[in-house]
Amino acid sequence: MRIADLIPTRKPFLSLEFFPPKDRDTWPKFFEEVEKLKALDPLFVSVTYGAGGGTQANTLDIVTRMKNDLGLEPMAHLTCVGASSDALNGFLKAITEAGIQNVLALRGDPPKNVENFSFEGQEFKHASDLVKFIRRGYPDMGIGVAGIPTMHPESASLADDLKWLKHKVDAGGQFVVTQLFFENELYLTYVQRLREMGVNVPILPGIMPILSMKSAEFIAGLNGREVFGGFYEKLEAAFAKGGDEAVRELGLAHATSQVQGLLDAGVPGVHLYTLNRAEACLSIMNNIIIR
Numbered sequence: 001m002r003i004a005d006l007i008p009t010r011k012p013f014l015s016l017e018f019f020p021p022k023d024r025d026t027w028p029k030f031f032e033e034v035e036k037l038k039a040l041d042p043l044f045v046s047v048t049y050g051a052g053g054g055t056q057a058n059t060l061d062i063v064t065r066m067k068n069d070l071g072l073e074p075m076a077h078l079t080c081v082g083a084s085s086d087a088l089n090g091f092l093k094a095i096t097e098a099g100i101q102n103v104l105a106l107r108g109d110p111p112k113n114v115e116n117f118s119f120e121g122q123e124f125k126h127a128s129d130l131v132k133f134i135r136r137g138y139p140d141m142g143i144g145v146a147g148i149p150t151m152h153p154e155s156a157s158l159a160d161d162l163k164w165l166k167h168k169v170d171a172g173g174q175f176v177v178t179q180l181f182f183e184n185e186l187y188l189t190y191v192q193r194l195r196e197m198g199v200n201v202p203i204l205p206g207i208m209p210i211l212s213m214k215s216a217e218f219i220a221g222l223n224g225r226e227v228f229g230g231f232y233e234k235l236e237a238a239f240a241k242g243g244d245e246a247v248r249e250l251g252l253a254h255a256t257s258q259v260q261g262l263l264d265a266g267v268p269g270v271h272l273y274t275l276n277r278a279e280a281c282l283s284i285m286n287n288i289i290i291r
């Protein structure tokens with residue numbers, strides 16, 4: 001079923017994001033983690049593509065197994081950077097044949113292995129081009145798009161970024177999943193600004209628990225430290241006192257309080273970046289009170 005049609009059926013809901021492990025030998029363990037998280041009855045699950053070198057084939061195999069073997073409603077992430085319409089058609093055809101009805105339409109980051117990569121002359125320059133392409137060729141496909149509450153690093157201003165997000169939604173994006181953030185106020189202000197601009201689709205807050213200092217450093221490297229607000233200093237202080245165990249404890253407590261705060265603020269649901277770690281996600285959700 002299309003996620004846009006599922007969202008109104010349950011409030012609040014939980015959705016879960018996974019990444020395909022590169023090494024197929026570890027897939028049995030990966031699917032065990034997914035199976036454990038079924039206990040949380042997610043409205044949908046999403047599977048990333050490309051980031052960190054994953055392949056489209058892995059994303060396709062995993063969403064297919066999630067749908068057919070586990071009875072979950074999966075969404076495949078799809079990036080269009082450097083892709084041809086033939087290649088994108090191949091993937092969209094394959095997921096359609098596998099019964100997958102949802103795609104997160106993304107531009108993706110410029111490839112690191114191509115020197116002086118330029119979007120000029122590319123068939124697809126923005127995620128909105130992919131949204132339009134899917135809408136034209138696969139009118140029944142559910143389409144989500146990405147939003148970044150701290151704004152995309154390539155944007156000149158948040159206002160500019162919001163304008164282009166609205167453009168993606170107007171082109172056919174049915175809901176937005178946000179990049180991770182660590183201060184709920186940032187998300188709530190973001191949603192308010194989009195509502196004032198007439199963006200009325202669901203905007204799902206993305207929450208990631210920080211489970212180690214290495215993971216915090218990785219995220220800061222990708223998105224800049226400003227994505228953490230003041231939380232980074234707290235993580236550093238915890239690490240100095242009690243190492244990664246203290247970081248994990250703080251990370252889980254923070255994610256739990258964020259999820260609780262968002263649900264109390266009346267969000268439609270929460271999108272949890274699982275990091276493929278069932279135990280951490282279960283510990284967060286088992287401490288949530290639905291009022």
Ligand SMILES: Cc1cc2nc3c(=O)[nH]c(=O)nc-3n(C[C@H](O)[C@H](O)[C@H](O)COP(=O)(O)OP(=O)(O)OC[C@H]3O[C@@H](n4cnc5c(N)ncnc54)[C@H](O)[C@@H]3O)c2cc1C
Binds near residue numbers: 127
């Ligand atoms: C929830 C989520 C999931 C993600 N999953 C993955 C994944 O699985 N794999 C992966 O590789 N990456 C993933 N990413 C990262 C994403 O690919 C990068 O952030 C990428 O740099 C931008 O993708 P986008 O879809 O937001 O691009 P766009 O919407 O195209 O935006 C990119 C930049 O261009 C601007 N822009 C957009 N449209 C226009 C226009 N028409 N004219 C001028 N400027 C425009 C925007 O303001 C922004 O600055 C994910 C991000 C999020 C938030």
